Amino acid sequence: MKSSSESRRHVSLNSRRSDAGPASFLAVKMAVLAVVVIGVAYGAYRLVSRLHSRWVAQYVVPDVHAPGVVEVRTTPHITEEQIRDLFGLTNGCNLALIDFDEVRRDVLQREPIIKSLSVTKRLPNSVSIAAEERKPVVRVNYQVEAMKTADGRTRRHDRWDVADSDGVVFRFSRKDSQLLPRIKGGPNPPVERGGRLTGKALAALRLVEVCSAKEFAGMNLDEIDISGASYLKAHFGAPTGEGNTLCIDWNFMGGADDDPTPRLRTAVQKVRHSIATRLPGPMCTYTVTDTDRVIVQTADKEPIR
Numbered sequence: 237m238k239s240s241s242e243s244r245r246h247v248s249l250n251s252r253r254s255d256a257g258p259a260s261f262l263a264v265k266m267a268v269l270a271v272v273v274i275g276v277a278y279g280a281y282r283l284v285s286r287l288h289s290r291w292v293a294q295y296v297v298p299d300v301h302a303p304g305v306v307e308v309r310t311t312p313h314i315t316e317e318q319i320r321d322l323f324g325l326t327n328g329c330n331l332a333l334i335d336f337d338e339v340r341r342d343v344l345q346r347e348p349i350i351k352s353l354s355v356t357k358r359l360p361n362s363v364s365i366a367a368e369e370r371k372p373v374v375r376v377n378y379q380v381e382a383m384k385t386a387d388g389r390t391r392r393h394d395r396w397d398v399a400d401s402d403g404v405v406f407r408f409s410r411k412d413s414q415l416l417p418r419i420k421g422g423p424n425p426p427v428e429r430g431g432r433l434t435g436k437a438l439a440a441l442r443l444v445e446v447c448s449a450k451e452f453a454g455m456n457l458d459e460i461d462i463s464g465a466s467y468l469k470a471h472f473g474a475p476t477g478e479g480n481t482l483c484i485d486w487n488f489m490g491g492a493d494d495d496p497t498p499r500l501r502t503a504v505q506k507v508r509h510s511i512a513t514r515l516p517g518p519m520c521t522y523t524v525t526d527t528d529r530v531i532v533q534t535a536d537k538e539p540i541r
Contacts, residue, residue: 294360295332300325305362311369313409314350319365322347331361348406348430372398372408374444375418376437378426395426403433403441417444421463436462439489439496443470446500452508467523480520482507487526506530 300306306325308316320326322343324334336355344350352368378395398408398416405427419440427433433441440460447457447470458479461469466486473479484503489496503524510522510530523531 295330297325297329297331297361298327300327300329307362307364309364309366311367313412314367314369319367323365325363331357331363336363345430348404349408351400370400370402370404370406372406372413372416373401374399374441375413375416376405376422376427376433377418377420378422379424397427397429399433399441401441401445403438405429405431405433417447417457418459419444420459420461436468436486439486439500440468440470442495442497443468443484443500443504446497446504452504455504455508480507480511480522483521483523485524485526488524488528502528 297305300320306320308319310316310319323336323339336357340353340355343353349370350367351370354366356364358364376397376399378397396410396413397405398413399405399419406429419437423433423435423437427437432438440462443460444457446452447455455472456479457470457472459471461471468482468484468486470482470484471479472482482503484500488503489499506524506528507522507530510532519534521533523533525531
């Protein structure tokens with residue numbers, strides 16, 4: 237007969253076996269389940285990657301020069317090649333990977349000569365881009381620092397930019413802008429390219445626009461000097477110096493935030509009337525004061541009225 241101690245040992249071993257059996261089975265099931273989940277996830281990843289690759293591949297542009305693939309409407313001073321380069325449109329590029337909105341904003345900020353860009357994507361792999369160029373209205377002259385000389389003095393030189401009707405300053409071909417009216421003695425410090433004219437420089441731009449109207453044809457506005465503290469000084473006539481000068485009191489144009497165009501039109505109308513009725517001769521200075529009076533002086537500075 238088995239002793240009581242042997243019986244207790246046997247029961248204990250059987251208990252351990254019965255407890256270990258379910259735990260081991262559960263561990264095996266969890267391991268199998270983990271392997272299945274990982275396998276399914278990997279298979280899904282491979283499937284999604286393959287589908288994504290096929291989806292992306294359809295937007296590849298094999299030849300940007302092929303008809304109807306990359307269409308660009310350019311301007312006289314912006315070439316099709318420049319537009320393609322700005323957007324990264326080269327052979328083999330993928331339209332799905334180009335953020336056209338972000339590139340468009342960056343181009344408009346870096347290239348102020350471009351007024352607007354419109355992008356039309358035609359899926360899957362063609363795109364149309366239309367550029368609009370700013371039209372210069374005036375040339376703007378600045379005195380800018382160049383370099384210091386050996387004796388410590390700062391050399392200055394003239395820099396010429398142009399501005400459109402919105403007052404946006406940008407660089408332009410000297411050949412194509414040399415006949416535009418000039419704004420001399422521009423703001424200091426100079427307006428950065430892409431910035432806008434303000435104050436007297438903006439008022440000078442509006443004066444150019446007023447004088448370009450049909451009713452003032454023949455006045456031949458040539459240059460506006462804004463370097464004076466209180467006046468806009470406009471020269472009418474040939475660049476040789478012969479002609480008339482219009483001085484408009486800065487206070488005549490109202491506050492800095494007001495649109496000076498109506499007052500400028502009134503000033504030019506008064507001067508045109510004075511020229512037509514008084515006929516004081518060439519090279520006269522017409523000063524329009526803040527009280528709407530017109531003071532006319534001949535070349536020898538003798539006031540006519």
